[in-house]
Amino acid sequence: MWIEVALNGPWSRALQPGIPDTVEAIIAEGIACARAGAAIIHTHAYDGGGPQTFDWQVYARIIEGIRAEVDIPVYPAYPASMVGSGDDDVAEADARFSHIDALAAPGLIEFAALDPGSVNFTHVATTSQASPARTYLNPESHVRHALGIAERHGFHPAFAIYEPGFIRAGAALARATGVKTPIYRFMFSQQFAFCFPPKPYALGALATLVEEEAGTAPWMISGLGVDISPLIGEAVARGGHIRVGLEDALLATPVSTTNLGLVEDAVRIVRDHGAEPATPDDVRQALGAIPGRRLTV
Numbered sequence: 001m002w003i004e005v006a007l008n009g010p011w012s013r014a015l016q017p018g019i020p021d022t023v024e025a026i027i028a029e030g031i032a033c034a035r036a037g038a039a040i041i042h043t044h045a046y047d048g049g050g051p052q053t054f055d056w057q058v059y060a061r062i063i064e065g066i067r068a069e070v071d072i073p074v075y076p077a078y079p080a081s082m083v084g085s086g087d088d089d090v091a092e093a094d095a096r097f098s099h100i101d102a103l104a105a106p107g108l109i110e111f112a113a114l115d116p117g118s119v120n121f122t123h124v125a126t127t128s129q130a131s132p133a134r135t136y137l138n139p140e141s142h143v144r145h146a147l148g149i150a151e152r153h154g155f156h157p158a159f160a161i162y163e164p165g166f167i168r169a170g171a172a173l174a175r176a177t178g179v180k181t182p183i184y185r186f187m188f189s190q191q192f193a194f195c196f197p198p199k200p201y202a203l204g205a206l207a208t209l210v211e212e213e214a215g216t217a218p219w220m221i222s223g224l225g226v227d228i229s230p231l232i233g234e235a236v237a238r239g240g241h242i243r244v245g246l247e248d249a250l251l252a253t254p255v256s257t258t259n260l261g262l263v264e265d266a267v268r269i270v271r272d273h274g275a276e277p278a279t280p281d282d283v284r285q286a287l288g289a290i291p292g293r294r295l296t297v
Contacts, residue, residue, distance in 0.1 A: 001275045002241035002283050003266050004040035004220060005033040007259055009247030010052055010077070018255040019246050021046040023058065027065035032260045033245075034070040037267040037277040041066060041074040042113070042158075042247070054079055056102035063108050072280040075111040075158065076103060078146075080136050093145035100146070104153035110284070111158045111183065114146040116170035119162040122193040136162070140173075147177040156287060157182040160222075162194045164209060171213040181290045184210050184219040185243060191225030191251060198226055200234050207238050216290055225251050229269060236273040242266055 007029055008019035020026045023046070030041045045058045054077075063074045079096050103109045115138050122133045150157050159170040159182050167184060174182050186206045188198040196202030203221060210219045221228045221235045222243035227250060232242055244262040246253065267277050278286075 001236060001270050002039050002218070002220065002278045002286075003037055003263060003270070004042060004222070004241070004243040004245075005030075005038040005259055005263050006042045006222070006243055006245035006247035007033070008044050008046070008245075009224075010044055010080070011247070011251065012051065013049075015251050016246055016249070016253060018253065018258060020259070021049045023047055023061050023065070026062050029259050030062070030066040030072075030074065031069045033263045034066070034072045034280075036260055036263045038263050039072065039278045039280050039283045040111070040243075041072055042077070042243070042245070043074065044077045044247070052077075054099045056099035059099060059103055060108060063103070070280075073110040073283065075109050075113065076100060077113055089139070089141045090145070093142040096142060097146045097149055101149050101153075104149065104155055109155055111156045112146075112150060113160060114143065114150060114157040115160045115162070115166070116143050116173055117163060117166045119194050124189075124191055124193050126193075140169075143169075143173055144177065147173055147179050150179045151177050154180060156180045158185060159183065160185050160187050161206065162187045164195070164206060167206065167209045168213050171210075171217075174214070181217050181287055182214070184214065184217060185222045186219060188221065188223035188228060188231070189225045190227070195223075198223065198228050198231050200231070203231055203234050203238070203240075207240060218286065218290075222248055224248055229265065232266065232269045233273045236270060236275045241278075242270070 020029045026043055044052045047053050047058045059076050066074050100112050118137045120133050120135050157179055161167055161184055187195050220241035220243050221231050244266045245259050270277055
């Protein structure tokens with residue numbers, strides 16, 4: 001069973017006090033989590049505790065720093081605020097994913113988050129006086145542009161499934177563009193009103209849809225503003241994988257909760273349910289053994 005750790009996210013310490021937000025801290029936590037049983041690392045880049053950055057050179061320092069100690073896939077985030085707008089759409093998409101292109105060119109990444117749809121980040125506990133939630137926008141023109149980068153460089157897309165239709169759209173676009181097998185990451189939440197709450201019926205529905213649309217493509221349970229640990233046993237039984245980490249944890253998680261602790265808990269629960277955490281090489285071999293499903297019409 002693959003265990004991915006998402007180290008920080010876009011939250012800043014204002015919303016998630018315990019996240020690593022310097023290059024040195026991200027590297028140290030990534031190495032510790034890998035040694036504890038994580039097989040994939042996802043991180044947002046910070047350089048000195050300020051706002052996140054999408055400077056590919058900062059990402060390169062992080063990835064190379066972690067992989068100097070542990071040979072593990074590490075993959076980046078991408079900006080969420082850009083919107084396709086007609087004539088400027090190609091330029092906007094190029095700017096949005098330029099750091100991924102730059103990281104893929106020298107072979108620094110094996111995965112990249114390329115999400116196949118748009119979603120509102122409505123809070124479950126919203127009120128009539130609350131400001132409208134932000135919309136995470138991924139026009140199909142941007143998705144196709146990003147998948148073109150993935151196809152050109154030969155890395156795997158990692159789709160965040162914020163709504164069930166993202167599975168169908170992601171599978172259709174993956175087949176059409178001929179990318180390597182995507183990973184489908186189910187985005188459960190308790191604090192946001194997208195997708196499903198972390199319940200077994202929801203996991204069953206999403207896993208079944210992936211099987212229908214994408215065959216043996218791998219999937220994992222994850223989310224934002226969520227504790228997915230009660231679903232780990234169900235994921236083991238269904239042959240899925242898991243993602244944990246402070247990016248996904250309930251917002252305002254106490255600083256006593258650490259990425260290392262979340263990985264160690266996941267390893268324990270996986271073993272309690274009769275499975276064994278995968279190594280990075282296990283992940284690579286499993287992905288390499290899945291046949292492509294590109295449409296030929």
